[in-house]
Structure formats: structure tokens, C-alpha cells
Amino acid sequence: xxxxxxxxxxxxxxxxxxxxxxxxxxxxxxxxxxxxxxxxxxxxxxxxxxxxxxxxxxxxxxxxxxxxxxxxxxxxxxxxxxxxxxxxxxxxxxxxxxxxxxxxxxxxxxxxx
Amino acid sequence: xxxxxxxxxxxxxxxxxxxxxxxxxxxxxxxxxxxxxxxxxxxxxxxxxxxxxxxxxxxxxxxxxxxxxxxxxxxxxxxxxxxxxxxxxxxxxxxxxxxxxxxxxxxxxxxxxx
Numbered sequence: 001x002x003x004x005x006x007x008x009x010x011x012x013x014x015x016x017x018x019x020x021x022x023x024x025x026x027x028x029x030x031x032x033x034x035x036x037x038x039x040x041x042x043x044x045x046x047x048x049x050x051x052x053x054x055x056x057x058x059x060x061x062x063x064x065x066x067x068x069x070x071x072x073x074x075x076x077x078x079x080x081x082x083x084x085x086x087x088x089x090x091x092x093x094x095x096x097x098x099x100x101x102x103x104x105x106x107x108x109x110x111x112x113x
Numbered sequence: 114x115x116x117x118x119x120x121x122x123x124x125x126x127x128x129x130x131x132x133x134x135x136x137x138x139x140x141x142x143x144x145x146x147x148x149x150x151x152x153x154x155x156x157x158x159x160x161x162x163x164x165x166x167x168x169x170x171x172x173x174x175x176x177x178x179x180x181x182x183x184x185x186x187x188x189x190x191x192x193x194x195x196x197x198x199x200x201x202x203x204x205x206x207x208x209x210x211x212x213x214x215x216x217x218x219x220x221x222x223x224x225x226x227x
Contacts, residue, residue: 002156002158004156031213033214033215035215042217042219042220043203043217043220044217045214045215045216048212048213048214055212056208056212056213056214058214090156090157092157092215094213096213097213098145098207098209098210098213099145099162099164099207099213100213101147101159101162102147102159102215103159104149104156104157104158105156106155106156107155107156
């Protein structure tokens with residue numbers, strides 16, 4: 001158990017819908033990262049927050065957004081969903097310093113029908 | 114730009130044989146390198162990390178990796194494979210400065226033959 005929790009574990013929805021994925025970091029970690037894992041794209045970095053502020057953006061679509069709240073949990077919002085958004089979404093957390101290891105949650109498996 | 118290349122998307126070894134999973138990196142600065150393992154239907158688990166303290170890094174479950182700057186490599190090894198080692202293994206390099214997200218390789222699926 002990494003100490004990072006993600007809910008829900010599975011999500012099935014329809015095209016055009018909006019969903020929210022939730023992540024709680026390990027105790028003491030200030031940084032939260034979101035990654036997408038799919039068969040065709042592999043593991044791709046989406047976005048990073050540090051202590052409530054956006055720190056880095058990766059290959060995140062404009063239809064996707066995220067935020068980190070004062071209690072440090074984070075939410076990833078996916079809207080206008082398309083079939084191609086079906087993937088495993090991971091949250092990771094770290095203390096946020098350079099070289100600090102990231103600890104991953106169990107992931108949310110999203111299926112868009 | 115930071116990137117890693119994993120050679121071999123599938124590796125099969127016999128139980129008790131040496132495991133060698135290859136990773137080469139590209140980095141504009143001295144890198145922070147990581148190996149993660151993913152078991153079926155699970156998240157990624159940190160195996161080990163290189164942060165310049167020592168070139169030979171020991172991790173969990175008997176794995177180790179050696180950082181070779183001259184070869185820009187960070188190969189993962191284990192002297193004797195167990196059935197429980199069957200999983201997908203990812204090499205990753207950290208971003209630089211404030212953006213320390215991970216850049217992952219495409220992964221290597223390890224099969225252990227009894």
C-alpha cells in the first residue's frame with residue numbers, strides 16, 4: 001500500500017459526459033501528479049500540483065482540468081468525454097523536491113462507451 | 114529534453130536465471146532515474162531510484178540497477194528470477210527544476226518460465 005488513495009476504482013460512462021476523479025496523497029506529501037496509461041500512448045504525464053498551485057503541464061487536453069485543494073487532495077475533471085479517453089488514470093504524490101520518488105495510487109479505470 | 118528508451122518490450126527468462134532489463138536515458142542535466150514495477154490490475158510500485166549518491170543502486174525484491182554515465186544506461190538486474198517477478202517494468206527519468214514529473218519508457222513485460 002503506497003498510502004495514495006484514488007476513487008473511484010472503476011468508472012463507466014458515455015461519450016459527451018463529464019467525470020471527476022479524486023486523489024488523496026500520502027501524508028506529508030505536497031505534490032500531486034496525474035498520469036494517463038493507455039495501450040497506444042503508454043504512461044503519459046498530465047499535470048502536477050504543488051501545495052495548491054499548478055507546477056507543470058504535460059499532454060493534458062483542454063477538455064481536462066485539475067485542481068489541488070487546501071487539504072492537498074486533488075481532483076481531475078474530464079469533460080466532453082470521447083471513446084479515446086478510455087484509459088487508466090493514476091495519481092502519484094511526492095514531497096515535491098527534485099529527485100523525490102513518486103508513490104502511485106491504484107488508479108481509476110475509465111471506460112467511455 | 115528528458116526521455117528514456119527501454120529495449121525489448123518482452124523478456125522471457127527461466128526461473129532462477131538472471132534478469133536483465135535495459136534502459137537508456139537522455140537528459141539535459143544529471144538525471145534522477147527510477148524503476149517501477151506494475152503487477153496486473155495494480156498501480157506502479159517503486160523498485161529503486163538513482164539520485165547520484167552511488168552508481169549501484171539496490172532496490173526491493175532483490176533488484177538492483179547500475180548507473181553508467183558513459184553509456185547513458187540504467188539497466189535493471191536480478192541474479193535469480195522468481196515466478197513472482199512476472200510483471201511489467203518501467204524505467205523513468207525525472208523532469209528538471211520545478212517540474213519534476215516523470216517521463217516513462219514504454220515498459221518491458223517480464224515472463225518467468227517455470
